[in-house]
Every structure is written in structure tokens, then in C-alpha cells.
Amino acid sequence: MNSPTGTEPTLYDKSVSGRTGVDLPALDVPAASLPDGLRRHDNGLPELSQLDVMRHYLRLSQRNFGVDSGFYPLGSCTMKYNPKTSEAMARLDGFAHSHPLQDPDTVQANLGLMYRLQEWLTEIGGFAAVSLQPAAGAHGELTGLLMMRAYHRARGDEGRTQILIPDSAHGTNPASTSMAGYTVLQIPSDDRGNIDLEAVRAACDGSVAGIMLTNPNTLGLFEEQIDEVTELVHGCGGLVYGDGANMNALTGIIRPTELGIDIMHYNLHKTFSTPHGGGGPGSGPVAVSQALAEYLPGPIVAVDPTSETEDPEGSPRYRLVDPSRSIGRVCTFHGNFAMLVRAYTYIRMHGADGLRNNALHAVLNANYLRVKLGNTYPVPYDRVTMHEFVCQGRVEGSSVRALDISKRLIDYGFHPPTNYFPLIVSEALMIEPTETESRETLDAFVDALERIAVEAVDDPTLLETAPHSTPVGRLDEVQAARRLVLCQRPVAQPATEAERPAP
Numbered sequence: 001m002n003s004p005t006g007t008e009p010t011l012y013d014k015s016v017s018g019r020t021g022v023d024l025p026a027l028d029v030p031a032a033s034l035p036d037g038l039r040r041h042d043n044g045l046p047e048l049s050q051l052d053v054m055r056h057y058l059r060l061s062q063r064n065f066g067v068d069s070g071f072y073p074l075g076s077c078t079m080k081y082n083p084k085t086s087e088a089m090a091r092l093d094g095f096a097h098s099h100p101l102q103d104p105d106t107v108q109a110n111l112g113l114m115y116r117l118q119e120w121l122t123e124i125g126g127f128a129a130v131s132l133q134p135a136a137g138a139h140g141e142l143t144g145l146l147m148m149r150a151y152h153r154a155r156g157d158e159g160r161t162q163i164l165i166p167d168s169a170h171g172t173n174p175a176s177t178s179m180a181g182y183t184v185l186q187i188p189s190d191d192r193g194n195i196d197l198e199a200v201r202a203a204c205d206g207s208v209a210g211i212m213l214t215n216p217n218t219l220g221l222f223e224e225q226i227d228e229v230t231e232l233v234h235g236c237g238g239l240v241y242g243d244g245a246n247m248n249a250l251t252g253i254i255r256p257t258e259l260g261i262d263i264m265h266y267n268l269h270k271t272f273s274t275p276h277g278g279g280g281p282g283s284g285p286v287a288v289s290q291a292l293a294e295y296l297p298g299p300i301v302a303v304d305p306t307s308e309t310e311d312p313e314g315s316p317r318y319r320l321v322d323p324s325r326s327i328g329r330v331c332t333f334h335g336n337f338a339m340l341v342r343a344y345t346y347i348r349m350h351g352a353d354g355l356r357n358n359a360l361h362a363v364l365n366a367n368y369l370r371v372k373l374g375n376t377y378p379v380p381y382d383r384v385t386m387h388e389f390v391c392q393g394r395v396e397g398s399s400v401r402a403l404d405i406s407k408r409l410i411d412y413g414f415h416p417p418t419n420y421f422p423l424i425v426s427e428a429l430m431i432e433p434t435e436t437e438s439r440e441t442l443d444a445f446v447d448a449l450e451r452i453a454v455e456a457v458d459d460p461t462l463l464e465t466a467p468h469s470t471p472v473g474r475l476d477e478v479q480a481a482r483r484l485v486l487c488q489r490p491v492a493q494p495a496t497e498a499e500r501p502a503p
């Protein structure tokens, strides 16, 4: 049998001929047989009781590490607690059971929720308009760049082919750029961790369509010269794309448009605490300044003007509209509606003051950890940080690496921080505690990392062979990702090429 772990008994191992988990009532209609060819007889499904199946899947689910089970300081990912009220709202019948093809008149409450969320995201960033269509942050990036291209083309400005991207950027930035048909011009960072202003100045000419800037950047640092950078890019006719992944540090404190940003995506899962999921379904609404509003992907929700004139006191009627020069749809139907319900609930629950407090506490928690851990692990850009910080997984007197430290953290019950990103810091450990963690949790994390630093000197093998407390030990992570085995099969059925373990 092939089991995901290699040693774990599969449902096939537990199968006992004749055992069943269902007790069907006696047939009260004439028996009929399926036409030939419709039913397979060789599928060899395991035969199990209901309890066998229940225990098997429950045990597997308990092996997952999630933010509900422990501290998850995965930098850049903002793994904060997802409030259960948001989950309950997303499951309300009216939201969960409505169909995207329903007549808009029958789903006015849903459209009203989307309209208000558009309005709030517009206001939080200081933008003019928002589309809720993109299904992830990276999808928002691609959408923003396609709008940037449409904007330049509409002005007959065809010669702009390059996007400036700092070397600290998240990998999705260059990937989205190249998908949108632009070339990347990488800009180095300076010794304070900012994008190098002189390099930006030298790059700014008529070939620049725009810049993609993350602020705070992926070192967790506020871009100290962002005003000058955006001025230079605007000065040469380019646009400024803000990667809004790190808005959890700025919400309620400053509006990105005040920093010169023209287009920005929000990652609803990072800032407004919708679940991450394995790559989706997420939501990455894209927000723009007035000059770009007509290019937004549609449909977006608008108030039907006749409804306001008909009954100025009553609730408005909503309809779906396509902006005049829309780049078109980027997602089926209305985006991932259930995520929108959760983000709406989160914003409504917290209110303006609550959102601002979250940002302040996220920054406070990150700085608390930076100061506490800075004596044990080197912090290469050691200045006041925003919502996350990057240290190095090195210990004086030991040859252990960031990966070893991270794997050992699992034995202490913590999810590892992000490893080896951003690329400009060797042995990077990128730590983002988020505002939802208590001081006790942060102290326990510091304590574990300090103990690991001692172990690194006394018994480095303990770290190099970690983790020791998990169902599987250290994996070959490349093979584990490339040859993921998600299927259990009986011996008679060989695994497909993709599932076959690497030689």
C-alpha cells in the first residue's frame, strides 16, 4: 500500500472483507441493474466500519498544525486568528446558499454587502474605487499590472516595457510582471533595507511603466524614502503599484494613496483575517486612484440611481456594472463571495478604532520579539520594524542553519517562521507574530528559541535531525512538494507517474 507517510496504516490496511459502515433499509422497489460499463468492479474500495473511518480521518485532521492549534509566526503570511463569528456569518443560509446566477433583485443583501465592502476598502486606502474580483494577492497584482498596461496604451504611450521591482520583493511581484507582458528591472536595497533611491533615479526613464513596491517591505521595514521614490516614478510617467500584502501594519494609520500609490491589492486573508486555505480560494481586491477607475475589472456593485430618487429614505437598490474601459473579468462570477462576507464581518466587528489598534499591536508584538531575540540571533537591519522582522538563523559557535532551527521549533510546539526569504538576507528567519498573540505566547516562543540556541552549540545533531516529535521526520521538501502523494490505493492499482515516490 502507499500511504502518505510510508509507515502509516492506510484505510486499505484496515479493510476487512464484508465489513461495512452503512446499514441500508430493505429494498422497497424492484431491483434494477446498471447498464453495462457504468459500474466498475475493479476499484477494490476498502471495507470498513463507520468508526474506523471516523477515527482515521479525525486522527489525520489532528496532525494539521493551524493557527487554532498553536503560534504560527510565518512572516509575510500574517497568520492571525480567524474569528469564528466571521465563519458563522459566511455560513448563514442567505449567503451560503445563494447562486451567482440569481437575478440581482433576489440577492440585494449580498450585493449590498459587496458594495459596503468596496466602500470600506476604498476609504481605508484613500482610493477612488475597488474591484472585489481577484481571487488572491498575486491575482490582484496581475490585475493591477494589466490595468497599468491598459492605462498607458489608452494614452498612446506604447513604449513603456519595464517594471521596477526591489530585490527584497515577494516572488509573486516579478512573476505577475512577466505574466502581464512586462520585463523586470531589479533595484537593489540600500544598507538600511530601503529600496536604493539613487538606483531608482538612474532607472527612471520613458521605458518605465511603473514600480511595484511593498510597504512596509518584506524586511518588515517602512520604506523611508517612499515619497521621493513615488515622485521619481511619477516624474518619468510611470505608475506606482503598491503590494498591499503588509497593510496589517498600516491600516488606520496611513492611507497608501498619501504615499503616492496609484494601484494596490489587499490580501483579505492577511489584513482582514479570512482563512488562507491551501493557495485559495482567497481574495485580493484591487483598489485604484481616480485616473484608473474606468479600467477596473467588472462587474462591480453600484447603487442603482433610480432607487435613490424613488425613495430617498428607503434602502438603495444595487446592480452590477462594468467600468467604461474595463480590462474585463478576471474571475468567475463575483469573486470569492464567502471571503467577502468574512472580511466584511471582520471590518464591521472591529470598526475604525479596532482596525487601527490591530495594526499598532501587530507592530508592537513584532518589535517586542525583535528586541528580545536580537541578542541571540543577528538582526541584519536592526531598526524599529513594522509588523514583522527578519533575523538570521545562525548561532555563534555552531554550524546549524536556519532550517535546523526551524525544524527544532516544531518539537517545541511552534510553527516555524518563514525561512530563506527575503532572498537578500542569508539564513533568513522572517518572524511575524501578528496582533492576536499574547505576551505569554511571545515569551514562550523566545524561551524556545533561546533554548534551541544553547542546543545548537551543545548538541547540533539534535537540530540537524529535527523534528523528532512529528509523525514524519525531516522531509526532502523539494520532492515532497513536487511528488505530493494525496491518494491511497490498493496494491493492485499502481500509483500514477505523478504519485510515484522519487527513486
Ligand SMILES: Cc1ncc(COP(=O)(O)O)c(C=O)c1O
Pocket: 076, 077, 136, 137, 138, 139, 170, 172, 173, 214, 218, 243, 245, 246, 267, 282, 284
Ligand atoms: C509581500 C507579498 N506579496 C504578495 C503575496 C501574494 O499574495 P497571495 O498569497 O494572496 O497570492 C504575498 C503572500 O504571502 C506576500 O507576502
